[in-house]
């Protein structure tokens with residue numbers, strides 16, 4: 001039995017030269033065959049555009065969160081046992097609080113580098129969610145979620161929800177006044193669920209709110225279960241980015257079949273490595289110069305003193321705002337139970353908003369009937385209806401978000417609380433329609449402008465007098481590169497209604513066709529080759545005439 005000898009990889013004897021690094025990499029390669037993977041991955045090409053950095057910012061801030069979070073676990077005590085504070089922050093000396101709060105104060109005042117680490121963790125968390133939000137907007141407005149990336153949109157969206165859950169559980173850990181108020185709102189929301197609400201609340205808090213179990217439970221979620229899920233989904237997300245290859249904006253030489261950019265090794269890896277340190281550095285600077293969550297000012301949790309101006313972290317604002325905007329009297333007793341529609345309606349509206357955003361790629365694909373793969377990104381103006389839908393969604397979100405600061409807006413601008421609430425109710429309900437309309441018109445106007453530029457060139461500012469006495473402004477033709485950018489998009493058409501196999505047109509079909517018409521209505525067709533050529537002839541004509549004039 002000597003078959004195996006022929007196929008064995010070469011031994012290390014011939015490869016020994018080349019110093020310690022080469023020897024070490026040979027050693028590793030012979031035992032793992034990793035060089036094939038490095039070679040393959042190193043040849044991957046990533047296109048260059050500033051907006052593709054947003055996903056990277058999310059990734060790098062997560063690494064910072066992991067590092068700083070691990071440091072915090074060495075000192076944080078996830079216990080609600082009552083203690084008397086005995087650290088070096090004098091104003092709270094002797095005050096009764098939970099061990100969680102006392103240990104967070106110790107991290108802030110008595111552990112070397114502790115306050116910086118806490119602030120790094122908190123600022124990194126804020127940046128993490130912000131970059132995810134911006135990344136998601138770039139994916140949405142450029143249509144990067146279209147086939148084959150719909151599933152990666154959903155995976156990304158799960159990451160967005162997980163990030164908010166991480167943020168909320170983290171915010172609740174120090175057991176200070178703000179933590180407790182946040183948890184009390186969650187408790188109220190849970191209890192508002194008909195029939196089962198009270199039971200779920202008891203299950204979560206281990207009895208009557210707040211109990212003594214919640215911080216320990218949230219801690220397990222915060223440092224074990226949720227980070228594991230985030231890591232898993234980030235890994236899946238990035239595998240998909242590699243498998244699908246990255247999208248790119250249209251331009252000369254860029255097609256649906258290729259990716260134009262830098263290879264991972266050495267260019268992209270070096271750039272990404274440098275960028276990681278920039279993100280890390282910015283977070284450390286923020287944490288050094290700007291206080292975040294000074295829990296010593298708030299004190300331990302106590303249900304009675306809710307200070308004015310209490311704010312959640314920015315990404316929870318939209319949920320808080322929804323609760324503030326709903327009229328409070330939508331609550332009544334029926335069948336011996338309290339029905340809190342002032343909680344159920346905001347919960348339902350937010351749930352619907354989140355689900356619609358999550359499945360948007362599938363809705364759009366259904367409405368447009370578009371089954372092709374898309375690797376070239378849309379310029380937002382060229383997908384006017386999608387861009388307008390996005391603007392409507394953002395206006396809704398922004399209205400809710402602003403409402404989380406309703407009291408601060410009222411006191412700062414010397415307005416009445418009711419006035420602010422009514423204005424924001426208007427923004428949340430009518431704002432999306434107004435935003436939709438305005439955005440769509442702006443996109444169509446920009447499309448018309450592009451068409452004009454392709455056909456007639458840029459306005460040069462040079463006025464020429466024609467032989468007949470007429471004054472015209474000379475238009476400079478645009479170069480090939482610019483023209484490519486302006487005309488290389490597809491003009492889609494609404495779906496045609498077709499009868500099904502039994503020769504009938506179903507109601508669903510009709511609805512779909514109507515939606516499709518709405519999606520594509522008012523579009524401005526890109527200039528055709530014929531039109532461009534015709535416009536060139538015209539340009540030449542003017543050119544000859546004007547040179548005549550000069551002689």
Ligand code: HEM
Nearest residue numbers: 052055056058059136144149152153156157159160246247
């Ligand atoms: C922890 C959160 C996230 C991380 C670390 C992350 C990271 C990344 C990175 C590094 C890329 C490649 C570079 C780029 O295009 O920016 C990417 C692409 C992508 N991400 Fe995310 N992402 C996250 C969340 C999301 C969310 C919330 C969505 C959408 C709901 C999303 C959807 C996508 C899609 C569709 C692509 C492919 C884009 C393309 O090829 O043009 N991601 N992500």
Ligand code: HEM
Nearest residue numbers: 069070072073076118122125166167170171173223227293
């Ligand atoms: C996306 C992931 C994460 C987010 C968004 C996040 C967010 C937060 C926030 C906002 C706080 C409150 C900080 C404060 O006191 O001002 C916190 C606390 C904490 N986090 Fe995280 N965190 C994340 C992941 C982690 C991980 C992976 C660990 C552990 C390895 C960790 C460990 C801790 C600890 C121990 C605390 C309590 C100490 C303290 O409040 O200062 N976190 N987290």
